[in-house]
Amino acid sequence: MMPHMNQMAAVAWLMALMLSPETLSLQGQIASMGGVFFLLPLAGALLLHGVNIAASPWPDEITPLQRTYGVMGTTLLMLTSRTVVTVCLATATLVTAGFVFNEVFVYWFPNFGFAGLLLVILVGLNLAGRRSAAMVQIVFTATAFIGLGVLVLAGLGGHSSESRQVSVEAMADGPVTLGLSVIALIGYDLLRYTSADLDDRQAKLLSGIAIAALGLLFGAWNATALAYVGPSRLADTSIPHILTAKAVMGPSGRILIGIVVIAGSCAAVNLLFQAVSRMMADMANHDLLPATAGMSSSRPWLPLLGLGGLTGLLMTLGFAGSDWLDVSLRGGLVLWTITIGLGHLALLLRRGDRAKRPDRSAPRSLVGALAHLTLVVVMPFLGIALIVSHDDPTMLLRAILTLIVLIAGLATAGCLAARRLIRRRRKASYPKEGVSQ
Numbered sequence: 001m002m003p004h005m006n007q008m009a010a011v012a013w014l015m016a017l018m019l020s021p022e023t024l025s026l027q028g029q030i031a032s033m034g035g036v037f038f039l040l041p042l043a044g045a046l047l048l049h050g051v052n053i054a055a056s057p058w059p060d061e062i063t064p065l066q067r068t069y070g071v072m073g074t075t076l077l078m079l080t081s082r083t084v085v086t087v088c089l090a091t092a093t094l095v096t097a098g099f100v101f102n103e104v105f106v107y108w109f110p111n112f113g114f115a116g117l118l119l120v121i122l123v124g125l126n127l128a129g130r131r132s133a134a135m136v137q138i139v140f141t142a143t144a145f146i147g148l149g150v151l152v153l154a155g156l157g158g159h160s161s162e163s164r165q166v167s168v169e170a171m172a173d174g175p176v177t178l179g180l181s182v183i184a185l186i187g188y189d190l191l192r193y194t195s196a197d198l199d200d201r202q203a204k205l206l207s208g209i210a211i212a213a214l215g216l217l218f219g220a221w222n223a224t225a226l227a228y229v230g231p232s233r234l235a236d237t238s239i240p241h242i243l244t245a246k247a248v249m250g251p252s253g254r255i256l257i258g259i260v261v262i263a264g265s266c267a268a269v270n271l272l273f274q275a276v277s278r279m280m281a282d283m284a285n286h287d288l289l290p291a292t293a294g295m296s297s298s299r300p301w302l303p304l305l306g307l308g309g310l311t312g313l314l315m316t317l318g319f320a321g322s323d324w325l326d327v328s329l330r331g332g333l334v335l336w337t338i339t340i341g342l343g344h345l346a347l348l349l350r351r352g353d354r355a356k357r358p359d360r361s362a363p364r365s366l367v368g369a370l371a372h373l374t375l376v377v378v379m380p381f382l383g384i385a386l387i388v389s390h391d392d393p394t395m396l397l398r399a400i401l402t403l404i405v406l407i408a409g410l411a412t413a414g415c416l417a418a419r420r421l422i423r424r425r426r427k428a429s430y431p432k433e434g435v436s437q
Contacts, residue, residue, distance in 0.1 A: 006195065006197065006198070007202070007206060008138055009134040009135075009137060009138055009194075009195065010191060010194070010195040010198060010202075010203070010206050011141075011206055011209070011210050012134070012137045012138045012140070012141035012142065012267070013134075013137060013141075013190070013191050013194045013195060013271055013274075013275070014187075014188045014191055014206060014207055014210035014211075015141050015145060015188075015210050015213075015214055015267075016137065016140070016141050016187065016267040016268050016270065016271035017089075017186065017187025017188075017190070017267075017268050017271055017272070018184065018185055018186075018187055018188075018214050019141060019144040019145060019148075019214075019260075019263075019264040019267055019268065020089065020093050020264050020265060020267070020268035021093055021096050021097075021241065021261045021264055021265060022089060022092060022093060022268075022329070023184050023264075024240070024241035024260075024261075024264070025238055025239070025240060025241070026180055026183070026184040027184060027218055027221060027222055027225075027240070027241070028222075028225060028234045028237070028240025028241060028244075029180060029234070029235070029240075030042070030177055030180050030181055030184065030222065031222040031225050031226055031231065031234055031240070032231045032232070032234035032235035032240070033173050033176070033177050033180075033231075033235070034173070034177045035226065035231050036223075036226065037177075038177065038181075038222050038226075039219060040174070041174065041177040041178040041180070041181040042181050042215060042218060042219055042222075043215075044178050044181065045178060045181035045182045045184070045185050046185070046211060046212070046215045048182060048374075048375065048378060048379070049182070049185050049188070049211050050208060050211065051371050051374060051375060052189070052340060052344075052375055053188070053204050053207045053208055053211070054204060054208075054371065055344065055347070055368060055371040055372055055375070056189065056343070056344075057347070058192060058198075058199075058200045058203050058204065059192040059198075059203070060192075061189075061192065061343065062074065062078070062282060062283065062286050062288070063286070064343070064346045064347055064350055065077060065078070065343060065346050066286060066288070067346070067350065068345075068346035068349055068350065069342075069346065071287070071288060071415055072411060072412065072415055074288060075283065075288045075289070075411040075414060075415055076404070076407060076408055076411050077339050077342060077343070078279065078283055078288070079280075079283075079407050079410070079411055080332075080335050080339070080403060080404055080407045081332050081333075081335035081336035081338075081339050082190075082272075082276050082279065082332075082336065083276060083280075083307070083407070084328060084329075084331070084332035084335070084403050084407070085272070085329065085332040085333060085336060086272040086273070086276045086307055086311075087307060087310045087311055087314065088314075088325055088328045088329035088332055089268060089269070089272065089329055089332075090119070090268075090269045090272060090273070090307070090311040091311050091314040091315055091319060091320050091325060092320060092321075092325060092326075092329060093264075093265035093268055093269060094115040094118050094119055094265055094269060094311070094315070095111070095112065095115045095315060095320035095321065096261060096265060097114070097115060097118060097261060097262045097265040097266070098110075098111035098112055098113070098114040098115035098118070099111045100258045100261045100262060101114045101258070101262060102114065104254060104255060104258035105255075105258060112315065115315060115320075116312065116315065118265070118266060118269075119269075119308060119311060119312055119315070122266065122269050122270050122273060122308075123273065123304060123305070123308040125270065126270070126273045126274050126277065126304050127299070127301055127304060129298075129299065130194070130274070130298075133270055133273075133274050134194070136266075136270065137267060137270050137271065137274075139263075140263045140264075140266045140267035140270060141263075141267045143259060143260070143263035144260050144263040144264040144267055145217065147256050147257070147259055147260035147263070148217060148221055148260055149217065150256065151221075151224070151244070151245055151248055151249065151253060151256060151257065151260075152217070152220045152221055152224050154248050154249050154253070155224040155227065155228060155244075155248040155249075173389075175381070175382065175385040176385055176386065176389040178382060178385075179337070179382035179383070179385050179386040179389075180386070182337055182379075182382055183333040183334070183336070183337055183386070184218075185211065185214065185215075186333060186336050186337065187268075187271065188207050188210060188211060189340075190271060190272075190275035190276070190279070191203060191206075191207060191275075193274070193275040193276075193278040193279045193282065194271070194274055194275050194278070221244075224244060224248065225240055225241075225243075225244040228244055228247035228248055229243050229244050229247055241257055241260075241261070242254070242257050242261075244257075245257030245260075272307075273304055273307055273308065276303070276307060277300040277303040277304040277307060278297060278300055280295070280300060280303040281295050281296060281297045281300035281303065282297060284418070285297065287418050287419075287422060288414070288415065288418065289414045289415075289417075289418055290414060290417040290418045290421055291418070291421060292421070323395075324399075327392075327395055327396055327399045328399050328403065330386070330390070330396060331396055331399045331400040331403055332403065334383045334386050334387060334396075334400065335383070335400060335403070335404075337379050337380075337382055337383045337386075338379060338380045338383040340375060340379045341375055341376050341377070341378070341379030341380045341383075342376075342380075344371075344372040344373075344375040344376050344379075345372075345376045347372050348369060348372040348373060348376060387400070
């Protein structure tokens with residue numbers, strides 16, 4: 001791929017998860033809770049993610065974790081949040097895309113049939129290789145980003161009297177709104193598994209640009225939602241983006257947001273399938289998972305088929321739209337936030353051990369150490385705030401613990417299988433007694 005095309009694909013991968021319909025729903029929730037004050041948690045989330053981009057190692061994130069938490073701890077940290085988010089978000093967004101296609105474009109086409117068709121196409125694109133997935137990713141992401149931009153421009157000058165009624169209590173929900181803003185911008189760190197040929201400077205520069213661009217877009221989009229819909233209506237709906245688009249452009253807005261939802265769903269699922277399958281292949285290269293056939297870094301078809309198969313199974317069993325799926329997805333995003341803090345804790349601990357064992361990922365300055373410390377404290381705190389503030393915190397906590405236990409069991413099985421393979425290879429490589437005699 002040409003250098004400029006590779007950079008375009010990298011930006012498309014960076015933005016993909018943040019343009020999904022689930023993120024647009026989160027943005028509506030953020031705007032309804034904070035009113036015009038949503039700009040403060042948005043700015044805080046952008047700052048935290050900017051620090052994370054600047055302080056994170058590139059491209060290898062596994063080695064620092066493995067040196068600090070060991071094989072089992074690293075496997076659990078890597079798999080728990082990202083695999084859960086992949087399967088749950090793919091199920092939710094693809095079914096959402098199916099309903100939108102059915103209601104907006106072709107009413108006679110079965111919505112679950114369209115969702116299943118998208119799933120097969122996306123799995124096939126990723127099986128075909130990185131280049132094919134990257135090319136369509138540019139189209140998906142650009143379509144969703146431009147579509148939202150057009151709606152924002154069309155809504156300039158709009159006003160609703162309700163948007164002025166901002167509750168003073170909104171400021172008391174600051175940690176919760178900041179936590180929601182943080183999880184709404186998660187996903188750019190998967191770039192290392194889709195564009196590993198970028199160097200450190202390019203990757204961090206592109207990540208910063210993408211986050212800043214999305215911050216501006218979401219700021220303008222939330223302002224548009226507040227101007228045309230108002231906080232109370234945004235709080236009472238799970239589709240604030242569709243209400244906003246219809247209020248801004250009428251029937252044309254309904255069609256445009258339908259295109260945005262379908263393109264954003266495809267972009268998010270394409271990223272998750274591409275990146276998480278390659279992440280699992282990278283884990284196999286680090287002896288965290290069995291390095292069997294289908295776990296190649298170039299074509300990791302085994303984890304890809306596993307992720308796609310689990311997504312199809314949840315669709316078939318009717319989990320899409322269920323409380324269980326929504327809570328599991330929120331739990332996965334909370335765990336992702338917490339694991340960011342644990343990742344920086346590993347880097348901070350490497351600082352004290354650097355004299356004994358040189359480690360390029362360890363912070364080499366006081367500023368770097370403070371950056372890691374900030375994320376170590378703030379990210380888990382926001383994750384806990386999201387659990388406590390949930391409508392049913394007991395259910396969310398139970399879902400998180402269930403996910404951890406389930407993934408821990410799978411991780412244990414994977415680690416044991418990987419060790420058996422390593423022992424067999426070592427045994428086979430030993431010279432047999434008497435052969436040289």
